[in-house]
Amino acid sequence: MTTVIVGLLAACGGQPARQPAPPKTPQRIVSLVPAVTEMLYAIGAGPRMVGASSFDTYPPEVRALPKVGGLIDPDLERIISLRPDLVVISATHAELGVQLRSAGLATFPYALGDLANVTHTIRILGTVTGLDREAASVIAGLESRFEAVRDRVKGRPKVRTLLVFSRQPGSLRGVYVSGGTGFLHDLLELAGGENVFAGVRREAVQATTEAIISAAPDAIVELRTGPAPASGEIERERRSWDALPAVPAVRTGRIFVLVGDELVVPGVRVADTAERIAGVLHPDGFVR
Amino acid sequence: MADVREGTTIRRRLLLTLAVFGALAAAALLLAPLVGSAPIRLRRVFDRSLPFADNPDAQIFFIARLPRVLAGALVGSALAASGVVLQALLRNPLATPFTLGVSAGAALGAMLVITFPVHVALGGLPAVPLASFAGSLGAVAIVYALATARRGGVSTNVLLLAGVTLNAFFSALILFVQYLADYSQTFRAVRWLMGDLDVAGYLPIAAALPLVLAAFAAFAYLPRALNLLALGADLAASRGIDVRRTQRLAFFSASLATGAAVSLGGPIGFIGIVVPHLVRLIVGADHRLVLPASALFGAAFLIACDVGARSLLAPMELPVGILTAMIGGPFFLWLLIRRS
Numbered sequence: 317m318t319t320v321i322v323g324l325l326a327a328c329g330g331q332p333a334r335q336p337a338p339p340k341t342p343q344r345i346v347s348l349v350p351a352v353t354e355m356l357y358a359i360g361a362g363p364r365m366v367g368a369s370s371f372d373t374y375p376p377e378v379r380a381l382p383k384v385g386g387l388i389d390p391d392l393e394r395i396i397s398l399r400p401d402l403v404v405i406s407a408t409h410a411e412l413g414v415q416l417r418s419a420g421l422a423t424f425p426y427a428l429g430d431l432a433n434v435t436h437t438i439r440i441l442g443t444v445t446g447l448d449r450e451a452a453s454v455i456a457g458l459e460s461r462f463e464a465v466r467d468r469v470k471g472r473p474k475v476r477t478l479l480v481f482s483r484q485p486g487s488l489r490g491v492y493v494s495g496g497t498g499f500l501h502d503l504l505e506l507a508g509g510e511n512v513f514a515g516v517r518r519e520a521v522q523a524t525t526e527a528i529i530s531a532a533p534d535a536i537v538e539l540r541t542g543p544a545p546a547s548g549e550i551e552r553e554r555r556s557w558d559a560l561p562a563v564p565a566v567r568t569g570r571i572f573v574l575v576g577d578e579l580v581v582p583g584v585r586v587a588d589t590a591e592r593i594a595g596v597l598h599p600d601g602f603v604r
Numbered sequence: 605m606a607d608v609r610e611g612t613t614i615r616r617r618l619l620l621t622l623a624v625f626g627a628l629a630a631a632a633l634l635l636a637p638l639v640g641s642a643p644i645r646l647r648r649v650f651d652r653s654l655p656f657a658d659n660p661d662a663q664i665f666f667i668a669r670l671p672r673v674l675a676g677a678l679v680g681s682a683l684a685a686s687g688v689v690l691q692a693l694l695r696n697p698l699a700t701p702f703t704l705g706v707s708a709g710a711a712l713g714a715m716l717v718i719t720f721p722v723h724v725a726l727g728g729l730p731a732v733p734l735a736s737f738a739g740s741l742g743a744v745a746i747v748y749a750l751a752t753a754r755r756g757g758v759s760t761n762v763l764l765l766a767g768v769t770l771n772a773f774f775s776a777l778i779l780f781v782q783y784l785a786d787y788s789q790t791f792r793a794v795r796w797l798m799g800d801l802d803v804a805g806y807l808p809i810a811a812a813l814p815l816v817l818a819a820f821a822a823f824a825y826l827p828r829a830l831n832l833l834a835l836g837a838d839l840a841a842s843r844g845i846d847v848r849r850t851q852r853l854a855f856f857s858a859s860l861a862t863g864a865a866v867s868l869g870g871p872i873g874f875i876g877i878v879v880p881h882l883v884r885l886i887v888g889a890d891h892r893l894v895l896p897a898s899a900l901f902g903a904a905f906l907i908a909c910d911v912g913a914r915s916l917l918a919p920m921e922l923p924v925g926i927l928t929a930m931i932g933g934p935f936f937l938w939l940l941i942r943r944s
Contacts, residue, residue: 529663559805
């Protein structure tokens with residue numbers, strides 16, 4: 317039985333690898349993680365992809381690949397039948413990882429992390445696939461766009477912002493916001509915002525109405541995923557906030573609803589998200 | 605002569621019960637809005653010289669806290685009283701407001717609009733509470749149709765079995781709908797199932813209030829009949845109770861209260877079973893006392909749990925349904941062991 321774990325951590329020199337890297341570069345890759353799928357395409361490993369998760373929609377080519385389930389329902393049989401030599405799984409998929417490795421398949425466990433983890437993961441993927449140069453150029457592209465955003469917001473006062481990524485439509489119930497960790501928090505700070513819930517060291521926080529009023533954000537940025545909103549719906553959703561007139565963002569109307577599934581995917585499109593957030597928080601710094 | 609004396613005794617006991625449990629509920633209503641994660645000054649809250657829009661203290665009090673307290677009172681009293689009525693109707697101490705499938709129907713309605721968003725708003729109410737109330741009505745109609753299908757009257761056994769089966773069936777549908785949802789919708793759906801009283805306004809409360817009041821008006825007719833019904837339908841009939849009418853009234857009013865409560869706060873568990881049993885331990889089995897006392901105690905209990913929900917992990921919300929179950933579950937087990 318060959319049991320191989322990709323030397324994920326070793327590649328960055330951070331922590332020792334538990335097992336050696338696979339002997340040759342993988343040629344048949346299955347990815348269960350949409351963020352990693354788009355990184356693989358970006359570094360040119362797209363042609364080696366033989367399967368993707370049921371939630372993968374980007375890049376468009378990925379829709380043509382066989383679907384192998386998602387985070388909660390990976391289809392082990394179908395994965396094995398695709399004869400992959402590398403399977404990208406979520407780090408939370410401990411059991412799946414054991415099953416795949418006992419089938420002799422190499423796995424790449426991916427853990428959700430902060431913004432630095434995005435470029436970090438791209439770099440490791442480059443090493444694993446033998447596409448280091450391509451990976452380096454993707455990273456350089458992302459970093460130069462981050463730098464451009466930083467330059468544009470430099471010297472401008474930070475905007476105290478509430479970053480919302482989920483709530484019950486049409487009401488202010490079940491409002492989930494970004495806490496002080498994770499790539500969304502990092503993107504907000506990069507884009508010249510100051511996260512009003514930075515003090516909560518979690519990625520997702522269900523904020524009470526009381527906490528939102530007392531946090532008194534000057535801007536509210538909502539990230540909206542899922543089906544495209546009907547006409548007028550965005551405006552209706554913005555008006556939901558009228559229930560909290562003491563919040564400065566509500567009084568000044570600085571409530572911005574950004575639409576797109578990519579907004580919550582920590583993949584190669586994070587620079588777009590940074591630019592869009594910076595664009596609404598600091599509109600005069602951006603001529604779009 | 606004995607009846608007269610019994611009448612005065614029960615009246616005195618009722619007054620005492622109402623006074624004690626009423627004081628408890630009133631204390632919860634008055635104190636809970638004063639407690640929270642953000643420090644507010646009462647003088648500023650009621651300072652009329654400041655415009656409301658410029659007064660965060662007043663907004664925290666009137667938008668963030670008071671609606672939650674009122675919603676907690678409404679949901680808590682509705683669930684506790686429905687629990688009492690259903691336990692008597694089904695002659696089963698384990699019955700809860702959710703036994704007959706009302707909450708599962710409500711949950712299915714909520715899951716459907718969370719997963720397949722539609723934009724319906726009735727007088728400013730968003731789609732989720734509307735759909736969950738519609739779902740609860742659907743479940744009530746199905747269970748009632750089943751329970752009355754075989755013969756003229758309501759068969760409580762069939763009612764119970766139909767309810768339990770419908771619960772299981774709806775749970776399967778809920779899982780299926782969730783399975784079709786994407787992860788962010790699944791997340792919202794799961795969160796809905798944990799219960800939440802952070803309603804951030806009075807409109808949802810105003811919408812649920814008339815329904816709960818109508819159910820309570822019906823409850824007011826029930827206690828004597830429930831006392832006799834608890835001893836058996838035949839005995840109740842021989843003492844002049846219109847059994848069918850009582851069963852119908854009890855079933856529909858308890859379902860209405862439950863449906864309204866669940867669409868306001870989600871399926872908050874354990875209140876409907878823990879509160880009635882605790883109250884029975886204190887005041888005895890007479891429904892003339894148990895029903896009003898449970899409504900008042902249910903209100904106080906849920907208000908208190910919700911103070912924990914919004915303060916314990918502040919600024920993060922702790923789902924109130926988790927708290928009621930964590931307090932209610934062990935307590936109920938203790939009760940079971942103690943009694944047997």
